[in-house]
Amino acid sequence: MTTQKLIHALLNLSEIEALSSQRHWLTRLHPLAKLLVTVFYIFMVTASPKYSLQTVILLASYPVFIMAATPIPARTLLSKLIIPAFFSISLGLFNPILDPAYGWLSLLTLMIKALLCGFAALLLVATTKVEDIAYALGWLRFPKLMTTLFLLMFRYIVLFINEIERVITAYSLRSGGQTALKPSAWGPLIGQLMIRTADKAERLHDAMLLRGFHGHYHTSQPARLNATDTLYLTLWPVVFIAIRLITT
Amino acid sequence: MHMGDALISPLVGGTMLAATAGLLTKAVKSLDRDAVEHRIAYMGVTGAFVFASQMINFAIPGTGSSGHIGGGMLLAILLGPHAGFLAMASILLIQALFFADGGLLAYGCNVINLGLFTTYLAYPLIYQRILKIKRLSMRTKLIVGAVAGTLVALQLGAFAVTIETVLSGRTELPFGTFLLFMQPIHLAIGLVEGVITAAVVSYLYAQKPELLYDQLKTGSPDPQSSKKSTKAVVIVLLVVTLFTGAVLSNFASASPDGLEWSIENVSAAFLAAMGEHPILALQEKLAWMPDYGFKSDQVPEAFGTSFAGIIGSIATLLLVMGIGRFAKKRLAK
Numbered sequence: 001m002t003t004q005k006l007i008h009a010l011l012n013l014s015e016i017e018a019l020s021s022q023r024h025w026l027t028r029l030h031p032l033a034k035l036l037v038t039v040f041y042i043f044m045v046t047a048s049p050k051y052s053l054q055t056v057i058l059l060a061s062y063p064v065f066i067m068a069a070t071p072i073p074a075r076t077l078l079s080k081l082i083i084p085a086f087f088s089i090s091l092g093l094f095n096p097i098l099d100p101a102y103g104w105l106s107l108l109t110l111m112i113k114a115l116l117c118g119f120a121a122l123l124l125v126a127t128t129k130v131e132d133i134a135y136a137l138g139w140l141r142f143p144k145l146m147t148t149l150f151l152l153m154f155r156y157i158v159l160f161i162n163e164i165e166r167v168i169t170a171y172s173l174r175s176g177g178q179t180a181l182k183p184s185a186w187g188p189l190i191g192q193l194m195i196r197t198a199d200k201a202e203r204l205h206d207a208m209l210l211r212g213f214h215g216h217y218h219t220s221q222p223a224r225l226n227a228t229d230t231l232y233l234t235l236w237p238v239v240f241i242a243i244r245l246i247t248t
Numbered sequence: 249m250h251m252g253d254a255l256i257s258p259l260v261g262g263t264m265l266a267a268t269a270g271l272l273t274k275a276v277k278s279l280d281r282d283a284v285e286h287r288i289a290y291m292g293v294t295g296a297f298v299f300a301s302q303m304i305n306f307a308i309p310g311t312g313s314s315g316h317i318g319g320g321m322l323l324a325i326l327l328g329p330h331a332g333f334l335a336m337a338s339i340l341l342i343q344a345l346f347f348a349d350g351g352l353l354a355y356g357c358n359v360i361n362l363g364l365f366t367t368y369l370a371y372p373l374i375y376q377r378i379l380k381i382k383r384l385s386m387r388t389k390l391i392v393g394a395v396a397g398t399l400v401a402l403q404l405g406a407f408a409v410t411i412e413t414v415l416s417g418r419t420e421l422p423f424g425t426f427l428l429f430m431q432p433i434h435l436a437i438g439l440v441e442g443v444i445t446a447a448v449v450s451y452l453y454a455q456k457p458e459l460l461y462d463q464l465k466t467g468s469p470d471p472q473s474s475k476k477s478t479k480a481v482v483i484v485l486l487v488v489t490l491f492t493g494a495v496l497s498n499f500a501s502a503s504p505d506g507l508e509w510s511i512e513n514v515s516a517a518f519l520a521a522m523g524e525h526p527i528l529a530l531q532e533k534l535a536w537m538p539d540y541g542f543k544s545d546q547v548p549e550a551f552g553t554s555f556a557g558i559i560g561s562i563a564t565l566l567l568v569m570g571i572g573r574f575a576k577k578r579l580a581k
Binding site: 005006009012013016038039042043045046047050053054057058060061064065066067068069070071080081084085087088089091092094095098099103106110111113114117118120121122124125133142143145146148149150152153154155156157159160161163164168178179180181182183186187188190191193194195197198200201202204205208 | 250251252253254255256257258261272273276279286288289290291292293294295296297299300301303304305306307309314317326334335337338339341342344345346347348349350351352353413417418419420421422426443444447448450451452455456459558562564565568569570571572573575576
């Protein structure tokens with residue numbers, strides 16, 4: 001179970017990274033334009049009335065258009081989305097019981113909202129490299145330390161997932177197929193991993209210093225917003241607002 | 249305990265994002281520059297390690313089920329409150345973006361629920377206080393502190409989830425029922441997470457105590473001790489602000505305040521005329537929170553018209569998809 005989860009997480013990250021490296025019109029757009037449109041879209045989806053199924057269906061135009069106009073495989077993104085989206089609205093499952101008249105309608109709207117919001121976030125990372133997302137966050141005045149930490153962590157997560165997967169497989173082979181750690185192994189196994197992590201961090205820090213690290217990464221900054229970026233950044237919010245005006 | 253975007257209203261999500269922005273700035277400023285340069289690799293790698301560790305299943309004896317490591321409390325114990333908070337915020341950002349776990353609008357809520365309560369409340373007020381008790385052995389103090397800290401942090405987090413969800417008004421769950429549902433479940437979860445955290449911390453104390461933030465600092469004067477009173481005030485103010493914004497505002501009087509009353513009486517005719525103004529009509533349509541009403545009560549008046557609208561919406565979607573396909577072919581050329 002644990003190993004499956006770890007492998008799934010690894011596949012997830014590698015697939016998203018591969019998608020963001022593809023070359024098409026959306027990956028070429030400025031990361032800031034894509035981030036701002038995504039945030040505004042999520043805002044519009046969550047702000048739509050809880051019984052207005054029409055609004056959320058029409059708001060689906062954004063991901064539907066992007067999926068249709070780019071080579072991003074919809075199935076890949078949907079497979080990453082369905083389970084987390086279902087869990088995220090689990091509290092809304094009581095709506096039909098507590099509101100017999102319109103509970104199903106509000107639950108259906110909630111489910112679509114969860115899918116749309118998740119889809120928007122995944123579309124952003126599937127079309128924007130992680131370094132560009134960090135740049136866009138920096139432009140939004142996210143602390144520089146946070147963006148550096150975000151980048152560092154993103155790179156090292158893959159390494160640790162790999163390492164933990166190997167450790168859990170070894171544990172499983174020595175304990176008759178058990179993948180859940182017994183209490184006697186809780187401290188020693190995770191503790192040992194943590195000690196190795198600290199050693200790794202020290203080596204990494206030395207390597208970073210040797211390469212001239214002074215508190216943050218130096219990355220090439222994307223060019224300024226061009227006409228296409230500005231059009232993208234203007235057009236979608238207009239569409240979202242128009243949908244809201246038409247349906248409410 | 250991650251909250252998704254769908255269950256959050258823009259007002260609640262936006263308020264929590266603003267609070268998170270303030271907390272991130274405070275956390276960054278609280279770390280001195282040398283510490284940042286020397287410890288950023290450690291912070292990033294430890295954060296990545298905790299992220300990956302969250303996927304490990306820990307068998308709970310006698311139940312047949314398994315638990316998980318929390319993350320927030322362990323990060324605070326390893327990195328200290330400020331760096332722990334920043335690491336937790338980074339983990340939550342990666343989860344929201346790459347794993348559809350949580351959401352961008354709900355990011356602030358998740359940072360507050362899972363990061364603030366563990367690193368800035370449970371760690372200094374429970375864990376560190378317990379470490380100062382003189383009669384107990386260090387190992388006992390570490391275990392009791394980790395369990396108690398995790399338990400309290402999860403209870404506060406679950407309480408915050410309840411408040412944020414109820415204020416958002418996306419579910420029909422009444423506050424009392426929801427609270428009774430959330431708190432006992434998170435008491436059990438907190439206990440399991442606390443014991444796992446305590447096991448790891450206790451092992452590290454025996455093998456490599458310098459990895460624990462408090463042990464690392466033992467014997468060295470705290471360079472930030474002079475700022476403690478200011479920090480305490482900031483934290484108290486922040487909590488009070490959050491509480492006021494999240495809870496008390498819900499009880500705001502529905503009657504007009506003095507200023508509104510005066511305007512209403514003095515310029516009734518003017519306001520009546522403004523009511524028909526096209527800009528006001530537009531604003532009414534776009535209003536996310538009309539008159540501070542968190543709960544949306546726009547029940548569809550007639551299902552018939554709504555159904556027709558839905559069919560129309562789906563047709564529009566198909567049209568958009570067609571346009572997209574056409575655009576793809578054109579752009580590929």
